[in-house]
């Protein structure tokens with residue numbers, strides 16, 4: 001193992017890796033976040049279960065500014081859509097239609113922060129994130 005790779009690993013995984021390769025692999029699998037893991041995290045933070053219908057309304061409505069979430073992701077984000085200002089293609093946001101979605105909490109948080117600021121002029125609350133993600137995970141092929 002080279003050092004830069006090790007130093008980028010989460011501390012928890014690193015500790016277990018020192019204990020043995022098998023345990024290390026198990027732990028790394030456990031650390032790979034799924035959409036369900038992230039949803040559980042947001043509902044825990046919010047202290048309430050997600051309400052998918054509220055997530056859908058939140059996603060498609062404008063919040064006093066030019067854009068809604070749907071402006072860039074589409075009203076039903078099960079297919080690719082185009083960025084409202086750059087026209088760049090954005091792959092589907094619903095995880096059942098894009099296996100990369102909601103598998104990297106740092107990426108998810110980065111974009112929630114940025115997009116909520118664009119759409120609402122503030123960050124989204126944990127409850128809003130839970131509702132949106134709760135709705136997105138109900139979208140199935």
Ligand code: HEC
Pocket residue numbers: 059067068069070071072073083084085090091093100101102103104107108111112115116118119120132
């Ligand atoms: C101005 C265009 C735009 C708007 C409006 C927008 N998004 Fe996005 N969103 C993007 C882009 C660009 C990305 C990053 C590229 C990608 O992941 O495809 C992204 C990515 C995301 C991600 C990352 C998901 C992951 O884990 O891969 C989430 C979550 C998200 N957006 C939620 C929202 C929500 C919620 C709203 C409304 C509050 C919203 N977006 C509004 C452009 C937008």
